[in-house]
Amino acid sequence: MAKRDSQFLLCDVHPEHRYSDMSIPVNGKKVSIKTYKHDLREIRRNAASLPLELLRLQEYHLKDLSWKPPREGFENIYDQPERPIFYICQLRKR
Numbered sequence: 001m002a003k004r005d006s007q008f009l010l011c012d013v014h015p016e017h018r019y020s021d022m023s024i025p026v027n028g029k030k031v032s033i034k035t036y037k038h039d040l041r042e043i044r045r046n047a048a049s050l051p052l053e054l055l056r057l058q059e060y061h062l063k064d065l066s067w068k069p070p071r072e073g074f075e076n077i078y079d080q081p082e083r084p085i086f087y088i089c090q091l092r093k094r
Contacts (some may be wrong), residue, residue: 003082007055008091014059014084015039035080051094059084 002008013019015037023030040057057075062068062081071078079086 001094004093006093008052008093010043010089013037014087017085018080018083018085039089040087047089047091053092053094054072054089055092056090057087058089059087061085 013035016038018036021032021034023032025031040059043057044054061084062077065085069077077083
């Protein structure tokens with residue numbers, strides 16, 4: 001059980017990011033992992049319905065990254081750089 005004033009950091013792929021699964025290498029093969037995206041409005045609603053205070057909800061785009069991944073393999077980020085890639089949500093228990 002989290003104590004009052006405890007803070008939480010939620011980082012995830014942005015719901016507007018175009019991919020629906022990711023691949024990781026396993027024993028020389030690629031394993032596909034399904035992703036489940038959560039609408040940011042849903043996160044705000046859920047935080048408001050719980051004893052949580054939303055301290056920050058920030059979206060990040062390609063232009064915000066200090067290190068940019070190579071174009072090869074990350075074409076969906078470079079194709080539409082105006083789309084957010086991921087978000088960070090900072091919450092505090094009331």
